[in-house]
Amino acid sequence: MARKILIVDDSPISRKMLKSCLPKDDDTEVHEAGDGLAGLEKFKEIGPDITFLDLTMPVMDGAQALEEMKKQNPDAVIIVATADIQVKSIERVMGLGAFLVLKKPPTRESVGDALAKADEFRGRQHGN
Amino acid sequence: MPWRRPTNSGEDSMETELPSISEEEKDTLQEIMNIAFGKAAAELAEVINIFVVLSVPYIKVLKAEDLPEYLRYEVRDFSTISIVEQNFWGKFRGGAFLVFPADAGKALITMLDAEHETTFESGSMEILEKETLMEVGNILIGACVGKITELLGDVVTYSPPTVLVENKPHDILPERLFDPEYTAIVMKTVFRFDERNVSGFLFLVTTQDSMEWIKQSLAEFLEHYE
Numbered sequence: 242m243a244r245k246i247l248i249v250d251d252s253p254i255s256r257k258m259l260k261s262c263l264p265k266d267d268d269t270e271v272h273e274a275g276d277g278l279a280g281l282e283k284f285k286e287i288g289p290d291i292t293f294l295d296l297t298m299p300v301m302d303g304a305q306a307l308e309e310m311k312k313q314n315p316d317a318v319i320i321v322a323t324a325d326i327q328v329k330s331i332e333r334v335m336g337l338g339a340f341l342v343l344k345k346p347p348t349r350e351s352v353g354d355a356l357a358k359a360d361e362f363r364g365r366q367h368g369n
Numbered sequence: 370m371p372w373r374r375p376t377n378s379g380e381d382s383m384e385t386e387l388p389s390i391s392e393e394e395k396d397t398l399q400e401i402m403n404i405a406f407g408k409a410a411a412e413l414a415e416v417i418n419i420f421v422v423l424s425v426p427y428i429k430v431l432k433a434e435d436l437p438e439y440l441r442y443e444v445r446d447f448s449t450i451s452i453v454e455q456n457f458w459g460k461f462r463g464g465a466f467l468v469f470p471a472d473a474g475k476a477l478i479t480m481l482d483a484e485h486e487t488t489f490e491s492g493s494m495e496i497l498e499k500e501t502l503m504e505v506g507n508i509l510i511g512a513c514v515g516k517i518t519e520l521l522g523d524v525v526t527y528s529p530p531t532v533l534v535e536n537k538p539h540d541i542l543p544e545r546l547f548d549p550e551y552t553a554i555v556m557k558t559v560f561r562f563d564e565r566n567v568s569g570f571l572f573l574v575t576t577q578d579s580m581e582w583i584k585q586s587l588a589e590f591l592e593h594y595e
Contacts, residue, residue, distance in 0.1 A: 251425060252403070254396040254591075261594040297403065297423050324407030325423050327414045345404050346520070 243270040247289035249280030249306065250322070251298040255345070259293055259322060262352035277301030281309050288314070291359050293343070296323040296330065304334060311338040316366060318359045322347060390554070390584065395428045397587045401520050402426040402513075402556045406571065409512035410560065416508060417480050422561040433551045436574060443557065444468050444570060451498070452533045453506025459525030460582040461518050463553070463575035465510040467502075471535040473567045474498030477505060480565065499532045506530050509571060517573075521586035551577035 246269055250256045256273050263269060272287055274280035277294075278301040284292060292310065296303035303321060310317050321334045322343040331342050340362065343355050390398070403426050410421035431439060444450055449471035456464045475494070478501045507530055518525050556573040575583065 252396060252400045254393065254400050255403075258400070258594040297425055299425060324404040326407055326411045327420060328411075329414065329420045345400075345407070 243268045244291070245270045245272065245287055245289045247272045247274065247280065247283055247287065247292040248322075249274045249277065249283070249292065249298075249303070250295040251276050252295070255295065255322075259347050259352065262347045262349045264353060264356070277303055277306030281306050281313075284310050284317075285313060290318065290363065291356065292317065292319045293322045294319055294339075296321060296325050296334070304337060307334060307337045307339060318363060320355050320359065390430055390580075393591075394584060394587050395430075397591060398554070398556065398583070399426050399428050401517055401587075401590070402428070402558060402573070404520065405513045405516035406509075406558045406560070408516045409509045412512040413505065413508045416504075419480060419565075420563040422563050424559045426556060426558040429555045429557070431553060431555065433553045433577075436553055436555070439555065440466070440468075440572060443572075447471070449535045451502055451535060453502050453510065453530050454533070455506065455510045455530040456528040457514050457525040458527075459518060460523045460579065460586075461514075461521060461525055461575065462579045463573060465514060466572040466574070467506045467509060467569060468572070469502070469567065469569040473565075473569065474502050474534060476565045476567050477501045477562070495534060498534050502532045502534070503530055506532065513571065514573065521583070521590060523582075523586070552580060553577065554580070554583065 244267065246263065248256050248259055248271065250259070253275075260271055263271065272283055272289065274283045276298045280292075280294065281301065294303045294307055294310075298306075303323065307319055307321065310319055315338070317338075318340045319338070320341055320343050321339045322345060323330070323334075324345040326342075326344050334342060340359060341355060343351060403423075406426065407423060410423060413419060413421060429439070447468070447470040451469045451471050451474050453467040454464060475498060478497050510530070511527065514525060514527075554575045556575075558571050559568065560571070561568045
């Protein structure tokens with residue numbers, strides 16, 4: 242079954258950049274949302290395996306969306322992809338249950354590394 | 370409400386008069402500004418114990434002659450302001466204007482002073498304010514412009530920063546950098562220092578000379594993501 246990835250970011254270019262860094266040969270289904278609230282709705286609708294979540298967004302910011310997503314599914318694997326790399330920001334989102342923080346701009350290497358860690362974690366979650 | 374150029378007919382005709390940048394170029398520049406200011410905020414937070422609340426950056430193309438009015442409009446909520454201004458030269462060329470409400474300097478002094486007790490030797494409040502604003506401006510402008518140019522493949526040199534404390538908003542005078550007939554790209558970000566409840570703006574204004582280079586560099590930047 243295809244792995245479902247949700248990308249939540251208000252910047253279409255940022256979503257495009259992240260998508261282009263996903264491994265090409267992966268059996269992956271990519272879904273997108275343009276703000277935190279739309280991302281939360283999409284999250285409830287599709288139940289993604291991995292979510293990439295920006296922080297600085299209109300309507301509902303990433304931290305709020307993260308909190309809501311974790312309430313929906315405490316086991317959700319949410320990678321915060323952000324330009325806000327202040328230590329306090331990182332500590333805050335890790336405290337809210339982010340799996341890890343991916344610094345922008347993404348690269349194929351950084352995204353591949355994050356996905357490998359996420360897949361390993363999901364494997365442990367499912368006892369594989 | 371975003372600033373609109375006043376016209377005789379009352380309509381905003383500006384977008385059709387100017388050499389445009391595409392929506393994709395604007396989005397890319399916005400994302401680059403977002404990354405760059407995030408880096409700048411993190412650098413500032415390393416130097417002083419502060420948390421910078423970021424917002425989504427905003428990009429606007431306008432005629433240089435409209436810059437002073439545009440900037441006055443943007444900071445209209447501040448009756449008096451303090452400005453840190455620094456120009457930069459390279460293929461990416463223009464001016465950076467860090468604008469705070471006038472009392473921000475005093476609010477920031479205690480924070481910087483606590484971190485760097487030996488930095489301030491003068492007892493004059495005005496000098497302390499200027500030194501504080503210059504320190505904050507140096508870090509934010511240098512890191513932000515530096516990251517933009519790094520991402521776009523350039524290196525710039527900077528003029529020494531100048532600080533104007535407690536001016537009226539009409540004292541933002543970037544026009545001396547810009548031929549009024551030219552086009553400028555304004556990259557704006559609004560931020561807030563959480564602990565001090567101080568808000569500010571960073572405007573980066575590039576000259577028309579940079580326009581072609583910016584478009585070319587944005588295309589090359591995006592090639593990595595095709």
